[in-house]
Amino acid sequence: MRNRLSVLVAIAAASMGIVYGYDQSNIGAAMEYVGRDFTLDDNGKQWLYTVAVIGSIVGALAAGPLANRIGRRASMISVAIGYGLFAVLSGLAPNFATLAAVRLLLGITVGVSLVVVPVFVAESAPARSRGAMLVAYQMTTILGIIGGFLIGYFLAGHAAWRWMLGLALVPSILVLLMLIRLPDTPRWYLSKGRDEEARRALVAIDPHADVDGELAEMREALGAESGGHLREMVRKPWFRATAFVLGLGFLIQITGINAVAVYGPRLFEEMGYTDDFGKLLLPALVQVYGLIAVIAALRWVDRIGRRPLLLGGIFAMIVATGILIAVYGPLADDVAARQMWGFAGLAVFTMGFSFGFGALVWVYAGESFPARLRSYGSSAMLTSDLVANVIVAQFTLTMINSRLGGAGTFAIFGGLAVIAFLFVARLAPETKGRTLEDIQQYWTDGGKWARNR
Secondary structure: OOOHHHHHHHHHHHHHHHHHHHHHHHHHHHHHHHHHHHOOOHHHHHHHHHHHHHHHHHHHHHHHHHHHHHOHHHHHHHHHHHHHHHHHHHHHOOOHHHHHHHHHHHHHHHHHHHHHHHHHHHHHOOHHHHHHHHHHHHHHHHHHHHHHHHHHHHHHOOOOHHHHHHOOHHHHHHHHHHHOOOOOOHHHHHHOOOHHHHHHHHHHHOOOOOHHHHHHHHHHHHHHHOOOOHHHHHOOOOHHHHHHHHHHHHHHHHOOHHHHHHHHHHHHHHOOOOOHHHHHHHHHHHHHHHHHHHHHHHHHHHHHOHHHHHHHHHHHHHHHHHHHHHHHOOOOOOHHHHHHHHHHHHHHHHHHHHHHHHHHHHHHHHHOOOHHHHHHHHHHHHHHHHHHHHHHHHHHHHHHHOOOHHHHHHHHHHHHHHHHHHHHHHHOOOOOOOOHHHHHHHHHOOOOOOOOO
């Protein structure tokens, strides 16, 4: 039987995923109505999303020191309180400047959660269920995106964008109620010399654990992680691994997935869907296909390996951009064909991303570096990812409204997906069945596996 506290850890982490996913889509659902009330052009609408992504970069950079200083649990409680507060203030904003400022602050809380939640789960969950809990966080993020579009649909008739944004308070309160009942992670307590609290937390989370053995392993790991310096990542032998995770993090977002997630309602409107069903429910259905793809990837990754799934997902994205170029080009005058193939293109694009990048890519940051550099590697990939997200957020609508149009915009995304395919094919190692030591040796040997393997 599962320990009750470990179940609460899983639910709390999953709920944070819903909060994060909801923020990705509810601003897309609310954007048109906000634009009407505040008389915004497309540049102003883009800033509504972009400013939150800029905030998330700040939050992600601050998250590591914050979580180390005050603890993982306290950091997550701060995120839940901050997100709920800023959600309400977003709904009450009297003008665009106030809304943009509040969304910047909300973005900071999102950035902190992106770093702290996986750490909290990894350090709190029993080893036998850690992977499932991390997967649950990824899957509930997609559920949050779906929920944001659905709530947007049911409120759209009243143009109640303030409620769309403010309702994020509800999951924030639920998360907060769970978090205040949880201890911090045993590993954090141990890092602060609070050995007895670390012991109690470990027993509470996993009563069947070998407490003395696990505490000894944690002490050893903490010792191994000390002494790392950021400058090591830009020197041999780790420069190649650093270039890989930075490039991969950037390619995750620059290929356009959040253009589909956030600007989905606008893309469907461009295809001829003028009612709320087409602009809000169809984007939610696209995300359902993405959820199915994540589940499929998780079932197959340990059977056929990571590279085939990653390359297969990117290839599907390339095919999808070809379909969408046709939708905005040769099929532009055929409304029925444009709508049918437009939906198919966005669904395939989202499924390809979820099957490849979405399900697998973050694993590489944790595997590529030794313990003392692992947090730096994860932070580098996340920062690279968020910088690309800023670019996509700020220029997608501008490109669609320019001479490029929809066809040119998706041609750019398709070209970037081709670059991503070649990048992965050339540099991504197949790590299935490899130990962390083997993988790290691969990078220090200049991208070559040891001969005895």
